[in-house]
Amino acid sequence: MRSLHTAGAVSARFDDPNLVSHAGLVPVMRLAERAGLGGLADELLTLGTTAGANAGAKVSTIVAGMAAGADSIDDLDIVRHGAMPRLFAGARAPSTLGTFLRGFALGHVAQLQNVATGVLAKLAAHDPRLLGGAGELAFLDIDSKITRVFGAGKDGAAFGYTKVRGLNFLAGCLSSPVCAPVITGTRLRGGQAHSARNAVSFVRANLATARACGATGTLVVRLDSGFYHGEILAAITEAGARFSVTAPQNPSVRAAIAGIGENAWQPIAYARPVYDQDSRTWVRAADVAEIPCTAFANPTRNGQRITARLVVRRVRDTARDATGELFPAYRYQAVFTNTGFDTVTAETHHRGRAGTIEQIFADLNDSALAHFPSGRFAANAAWLALAALAHNLLRAAGSLASRFHANARTATIRAHLVAVAARLARTARTTTLHLPQHWPRADSYLGLFTATHQPDPARRKPRTT
Missing domain, CATH: 3.90.350.10 (Transposase Inhibitor Protein From Tn5; Chain A, domain 1)
Structure with missing residues (x-):
């Protein structure tokens, strides 16, 4: 393969507000919502400080960044670029997330582990193939x-x-x-x-x-x-x-x-x-x-x-x-x-x-635990628990996507299903993700997208006569 352009015949600009670099976060975070990630964090985390407010939104932002490959607090800014605000609400800045993690004590880490346990149990119930056998x-x-x-x-x-x-x-x-x-x-x-x-x-x-x-x-x-x-x-x-x-x-x-x-x-x-x-x-x-x-x-x-x-x-x-x-x-x-x-x-x-x-x-x-990002022990313990949660979320996404991705490394799942660029277009009150033509894992991505955007059976209201 070789470049078709000579030096000076091509330029680069970061100026398109309709692009996102990790369109796979759309189905992955929809899966996290179905597993109750934000709600469990709001319910179980009791930091009791200003930094601990809106724990569900902050935990979700960290997990989304980790799913996209962030391995430091600064890298969590990956969820706030381009058209991401049109796909996700409530994403927090890295400085806010760093303050949030530094507010943890070991008791709060135990609460966070309960959040991760609850999410894993719901992911297993949502897709029996995740822990098949x-x-x-x-x-x-x-x-x-x-x-x-x-x-x-x-x-x-x-x-x-x-x-x-x-x-x-x-x-x-x-x-x-x-x-x-x-x-x-x-x-x-x-x-x-x-x-x-x-x-x-x-x-x-x-x-x-x-x-x-x-x-x-x-x-x-x-x-x-x-x-x-x-x-x-x-x-x-x-x-x-x-x-x-x-x-x-x-x-x-x-x-x-x-x-x-x-x-x-x-x-x-x-x-x-x-x-x-x-x-x-x-x-x-x-x-x-x-x-x-x-x-x-x-x-x-x-x-x-x-x-x-x-x-x-x-x-x-x-x-x-x-x-x-x-x-x-x-x-x-x-x-x-x-x-x-x-x-x-x-x-x-x-x-x-x-x-x-x-x-x-x-x-x-290969992902969030490439290093521990904080000088505080409890903050690093919380980072570790969230890294495990993000791992399980990617594992569940791979299980929904295809048989191959059900047993693939999470780095492969991230490369094939999460790190996919897309351009957003909105027509007739519908947002469409325009993804790369001839993407080699298009069928797997669409399988994951379809599975996470169907009506949630747990939220269906019974018919009344």
Whole structure:
């Protein structure tokens, strides 16, 4: 492809009041209205200051900016250009939104999390495809993430295990074997926080959210070894869910692995190679076995005694084999679980945890969570909760648009369905969005637009006779 114009034969002007750069915000924010975003924010947020007035309009503006790709407070001005005032009312300026976020305390962040939970539940009820299959089998993945920050002045910023200054947060993600993950909850913590800090209450809250969103069947909570604690696993069991947690290579786990007979191992071949972090190689085959195991037998540590299955995967250690040892050398990875799946299925399901949670973190890094924008801890916690809300909103929009976008990255949804330029024209009291001719995702955009602009069944008045 090459330009058809020579230098000086083309010019650029920002002077058209009828253009918008993100016409996809029209159906996306209509979907947010149907999910009750503004109303829930007005009802549940009680900041009680002048900055906290009109919370619904301010929260909606931030979410709209994040859906368009804003990753800082100044970037939220993207919803106030061109003909946007003719499409949306009540959009607030970035300075107003910054003041609004700085007015948050941790209690207000909890209220905002309730708003996000309510919106997610309504989105799931509005489109059953969003969490399709979760009513039979669903996975709730809990993990922590450190986001790097710059400047020692940010509240809570510290050097954690990644050796960079950052803020640590917990995230819960709900998915099924046939649907992409949504975020059930977030919690911001200091940069030095270890994985299990405050995790018991967080797991309980996310289990409740998962049930409210339709995960009424078998619910498996998947965790890494940082959450290998008796109190956490007991809380999962008490809630009627199952757990699948990576077991650390402590003496009791190693002793249990040593007790597995050679005849118990069964070979498995991966349809797609699995990257092994320890050896930094791609693994195409392994052996799996299981053995009963009792964890947390010491009553003075980690809560309580729990007996479940230890599902173990072993992979040949080619580096040690090359040294000429007399017997094959293996590396072991163990999963402590009380699920009823067979050995291979239990190991396969747990291995899927990394891909799910890493997809969520990658999506957040590509959008609003590229960095934390404020120096105040509570403001950043509110920003994190709103980033999760915007993620779920885009996920719901993709589910309504097409089968492809139902499982696409949110960055792809944004590029295909939100960042679409349009020119507004008004005739006969009707506003028309004139979109680019031959747009490659036109069918998906129109599918989303049609689905969000049909009469809302929840608001239809019954006929009277």
